[in-house]
Amino acid sequence: MNQRCVVLLLVALFTCSSLAHELSTTFISAELRDDGSLDGQLKLDILDLKEVVTLDANANGELTWGEIEASGDALQNYVTNGLRFYTGTQQCILKLNNQLELQELNAVTYLVMSFSSPLYSSSKCAGKGQLSFEYSLLFEAAANHKAIVSLLVASEEHVFIIDNENSRNSINVELNSSSSWSTFWAFIYQGIFHILIGLDHILFLFTLLLTLCFYRHLGEWRSVESKKVIIKKTLLIVTSFTIAHSITLSGTALGIIPVMGSWIEVVIAASILFNVINNLFPMVKNLSLITFVFGLIHGMGFAGALSEFGFTEEHQLLSVLGFNLGVELGQIGLLVIFLPILLLLRESNFYRRYGMQLLSLLIGVVAIYWILERW
Known part of the structure; x- marks a missing residue:
């Protein structure tokens, strides 16, 4: 009984520390400018990302920066297929910046990628009414994965938490509408x-x-x-x-x-x-x-x-x-x-x-x- 109590305490501590992976989170921030261009940044947990994209090319269990850079095309395909923005029925074609970087946030290493929607009439996000997006990245790597999405539209910030249940449904953002409650919940x-x-x-x-x-x-x-x-x-x-x-x-x-x-x-x-x-x-x-x-x-x-x-x-x-x-x-x-x-x-x-x-x-x-x- 005595030893069992100590074991329970150790298990409880281990459980708390293991929540880091279970609380896998992606951070997305984007701004829709007046000219219709869309610029943003995406932060993906590198440990989750390597589960769904082949980053370790030589499969030696050691991920190097050279291997990450060499995986640029695979990352481009994965991200653009799993993150989409629309105005009405028109999709804003995203282009990833070739410059990648790693960032440490709260003992978690993130791969940071910048993206933009070029100013072409067939792909820019210009339009009135609604801006919507779809997100379906990393859910296969972590069951409890979530994404925190921050969209800046006409000087208004809209913050959303995306989970596996609503990831494949477009979430509409009424332009110029307030999103105070969603922002509050996101920061909770x-x-x-x-x-x-x-x-x-x-x-x-x-x-x-x-x-x-x-x-x-x-x-x-x-x-x-x-x-x-x-x-x-x-x-x-x-x-x-x-x-x-x-x-x-x-x-x-x-x-x-x-x-x-x-x-x-x-x-x-x-x-x-x-x-x-x-x-x-x-x-x-x-x-x-x-x-x-x-x-x-x-x-x-x-x-x-x-x-x-x-x-x-x-x-x-x-x-x-x-x-x-x-x-x-x-x-x-x-x-x-x-x-x-x-x-x-x-x-x-x-x-x-x-x-x-x-x-x-x-x-x-x-x-x-x-x-x-x-x-």
């Missing part, structure tokens, strides 16, 4: 997506939760008998983290707090290591205080991710609110997984004597690796 999804693939944020909260079912007495860990006490301590930690990261996320995204450099990612990794050390050699008993201080730093990291996704000034406030709400929903999902297991662990002598310390040490090794990698 982005917030959930970010927290669930952000293993560093997960491990920060996880290390704080590891000791919640215990208290220190005469230099030893002892079990907390009351479930209410454990739940109360959990809510205090989560509330502190929510308030702190909401302050810096909103402030940075809205331009009130200056954008910090890459050192933020180093400090986020260091915050995990601090929690590990505090678990092994308790120094700070008020965990909600630790959570608040480092939560301010994590909020700046969230703001960096939000800025990489991009949002227009028109929907700036909605985008920030939606993203922040998505982060909170993601945290609640993690608690639903972890809290029942932690309540079981308070009865485990094995976890109290060895399990918590072992898990903390393993996470500490990961945190040190991240610090050195991000330095």
